Amino acid sequence: MTLTATLxxxxxxxxxxxxxLEQLSALAxxxxxxxxxVITEQFATSENYYVLLSGGVAYQLNVGDQRGALEVGKSIEQWTPIGWSGFREPYRYATTGLAVGTTEVISWNxxxxxxxxxxxxxxxxHVLSSSLLLSTNLLSNARESWMQGAVAVSTSSFEAKNSYTSFQDKGPQQTVMDFFRQSSFxxxxxxxxxxxxxxxxxxxxxxxxxKLLTKGQVSxxxxxxxxxxxxxxxxxxxxxxxTSDILQETGQVIMWSAASFDPIPNRMELVVLEPIEVLEINRIDLLVLYAEFPHLGMLFMYRLLWLLGSALKAIRAQVITQTFDREFLTIQTMIEQAGAQISVCSELYKIPVLLSExxxxxxxxxxxxxxxxxxxxTEQNLANLFRKITMPLRREFLFLEGLKHMTNHVITAKGHKSSKDLRNECAQLFExxxxYxxxxIDGLENLPSSTGNIFIYNHLLNHPxxxxxxxxxxxxxxxxxSMLLYKFYKDSGMRVVRIGKGPEYGHQDYYNKLGHLGVFTQDSDTANQTVEEKRALRNKFFDEAGEKLKEGTNLILSPEGTSRETQQSPVEFKPGAFMIANHSGVDPLIVPIAIAFFDKRISKTKxxxxxKKPFRLSDVLEGKRPFKEELRAFLSRYSKQYRSYVEEAIALAEK
Structure with missing residues (x-):
């Protein structure tokens, strides 16, 4: 029996x-x-998508350990979508959805x-747009929860503290197509x-x-x-x-609700802190485009759900931190409970304050x-307990101090020290x-016995x-x-790093001292270079990289050209690493390394x-079609295959 009448x-x-409607109901x-x-279970594969007919649903996040679950939303509104996170990678439920009372849903595989x-x-x-509209209340609920533990901030407090760079200093001019391609959205x-x-x-x-947007205004x-x-x-x-967030990343969507087919209610305001340049599309123009090309409209709705999911994840993470900040909260509570026994002059009261930064x-x-x-x-007894409680934070603190020491060692190194020696010293300090x-680590046996290889990896965001x-x-x-290669080969190899913009001179000086190979990208200062000059620089880079491989130097680079969180990694590979291999003329081994959770706090994760086993370009390209055509097809396949490598790294860490 179909559900056309219900739908x-x-x-x-x-x-x-x-x-x-009949096609939609035939599957329901x-x-x-x-x-x-349980309607949906957090992290489980999202096999079904549901729409609420009657009853209600409560959303919970399991935060691990003995802390139980945190309720992050509830709805009794008919047609509420449940399990829409299954429409976006990694196709798993983001929360556990529990029925509130006797609950009836429409279900689709x-x-x-x-x-x-x-x-x-x-x-x-239209299904996706409706899901988007009816799920935005979850974001409002999460922000309400976060707000209860946040400090009210006036936007004006930001405006007076910045000096700003003119638009001419923002980097190279780009075509709109190039700009779109560098935006993760x-x-x-x-x-x-x-x-x-x-x-x-x-x-x-x-x-x-x-003010680009005010509360209550429809974008x-x-x-x-x-x-x-x-x-x-x-x-x-x-x-x-x-202030929920400061938006400043190039390519970041800062106003998205106008792109939804269904108008989205707005509960936020958007205020310019520093003069901005934006790419702007009118809502009416998008709607006309959707009517002509519904596949494009559908893809937009998918990506808007992706944005909503990312925003929910970010704000819920802040709520969880506020709610379950175990070390800080436990210490504060224990001090309060022992208040009558502690002298008002005790230095114990300083500890929560000092730990908070x-x-x-x-x-x-x-x-x-x-x-x-x-x-x-009393102080000794409590301090001994605090020493145990803070062990994860102590390891993290020592790790961060080690990073500071390593960075300072590179920056203050004297000019007579060779780049190779400094790279190796840097690797030892990182070790x-x-x-802590x-x-x-799995797969050390796959490291080649000799040098002159290309090591590729999925590039993860740094935790702030x-x-x-x-x-x-x-x-x-x-x-x-680099550290891993130093331990195995007694040489940390050379990384391929982006040549930064003028304002990033600290970043550039650090990598210049280490002697890594610099490459110009869309994010480098190349605005005043001609096409011929850019081509010459690219060829020079390929020549230098090829020579290093012939000399037996290991090269390290990420084929993505950008960084992501573990669950989103990797994005589609760019051809650079493989172009180096081809240009070198030596057909070097390419060694894939998959990593997980380098984007997380080490005090909270493993x-x-x-x-993985190395391969040569000649192993994966048949040479029956033009090189670029074969490479493009290979990269499309291999980017997806690499995701399975990352999942192996995730499983290894979670054992």
Whole structure:
């Protein structure tokens, strides 16, 4: 029995033909859950997608250990989508959904539904858009929870503290197509999609202090940031301003709701902190494009759900940190419970304050140790307990101190020291730092016995916690691989690193001293170079890289050209590493290294590294078609295959 009559009541049903509704209903079934029964289970493969008919659903996040689960949302609204995270990679449920009372849902097999969308994108666009609209309340709920533990901040407090660079200093001019390609939001879009979007895009500039969006305003523009800074603020009913995020990453979508087919209610404001340049598309132009190309419209809805999921993940992470900050919360509670026994002059009261900032954590640990040895009996007893509680934080602190020492050693090195010696010393110092980290490694037997190889890896984001006091971020994954090669070959090899922009001189000086191979990318200062000059630089780079391989130097680089979180890694590979192999003329071994959780706090997780069997380019390309054509096809396959390597690293870390 089909459910066409029931589906006639769906919010978007009037946009679909009778035939389209019948196709959607043919795949649907009605399921009843009793109170408390699991509808979706966090991290489980998202086999089904549900829509709420009656009853309710409560969403929970399991935060591990003995801390149980945290409720992050609840809905009793009919047509609420449940399990929509199955529409985006890695196709797993983001939360556990529990039935509230006797609950009736419409269920679709997720794989069958996505296949239907591919064949009839008009259906997909409206189902996904409706899911987006009816799920935005989850983001509002999460922000409300976060706000309860946050400190209200005025946007004006940011505006007076910055001096700004002119737009001319923002880097090379790009075509709109090139800009789209570097934005993670547009990764799945085909070139013809981007070409169509380019035709309706304009570049706009807005001055500091301007409000791009106010609370309650329906957005009529889709915006992607090129340069500058924007504050994303939550406004309470009492007009308190809570800055939820500072948006400043090139290619970041800063205003997305206008791209939804269904208008999205807005509870935020967007304020320009630093003069910005954005790529802007009018909502009406997008809707016209969706009507002409529903497949593009469907893809946009998929990506908007991806954005919503990422925003939910980020804000819920802050809520979990606030709710279950075990070390800090436990120490604070124990001090409060023992308050009557502790002198009002005791230095114990300083410990939670010192622990709350990473630059003063060392003082907190010293104070704990001192009170453990020399305090009065109450102080000694509590300090001994605190010493045990803070062991994960102590390891993390020592790791961060090791990174500082390594960085300072490189920056202050005298000019007479060779780059090779400095690279090897850097690897040894990193080894000392990483000795405090729990890392599992598999596949060491796959390391080639001789040098002159290309080592590739999936590039992971750095956790913001490991930003050094001078705002310098050490790329942990590439430094780890250099250390690994030093331990095996007594030579840490050479990394291929992006040549930075002018303002990134600290980054550039660090890598210049280490003598790594610099490569110009879209993020380098190449605006004043001609096409011929860029081609000459590229050829010079390939020649230098080829010579290093012939000399027996190991090269280390990520084929992605960008970094991601573990669950999103890797993105589609670019050809650079394989072009080096081809240009060298020696057909070197290419050694794949998959890594997991280098983007997380080491006090909260274990890291995984898997080394796979090496191969040569001649092993994977037949030479029957033009080289670039064969390489493109190979990279498309291999990027997907590499994801399975990353999953091996994840499984290894989680054992």
């Amino acid at each position: 006639h009541d769906l919010p978007f049903a009037d946009r679909l033909s009778e035939k389209e 079934t009605i399921i009843t859950f009793n109170d408390g029964e 997720n794989k069958e539904l996505r296949q239907l969308f591919d064949e009839y994108p008009q259906i997909g666009m 547009f990764n799945p879009f085909a070139d013809w999609h981007l070409a169509k979007l380019s035709e309706i895009s304009t570049t706009k500039r807005y001055n500091a202090g301007m 009529d523009k889709f915006m992607v940031l090129k340069s500058g800074k924007v504050a994303l603020n939550y406004i309470t009913n009492n007009d308190e301003v809570y 990473k630059v003063t954590q060392g003082e907190a640990f010293d104070l704990i140790d001192s009170l453990s040895d020399h305090g009065d009996p 000392r730092a990483v000795s 980290v729990d890392i599992k 916690y490991y930003t050094l006091p001078n705002n310098f971020q050490i790329t942990l994954d590439s430094h780890f691989i 890291l995984g590294v898997v080394i």
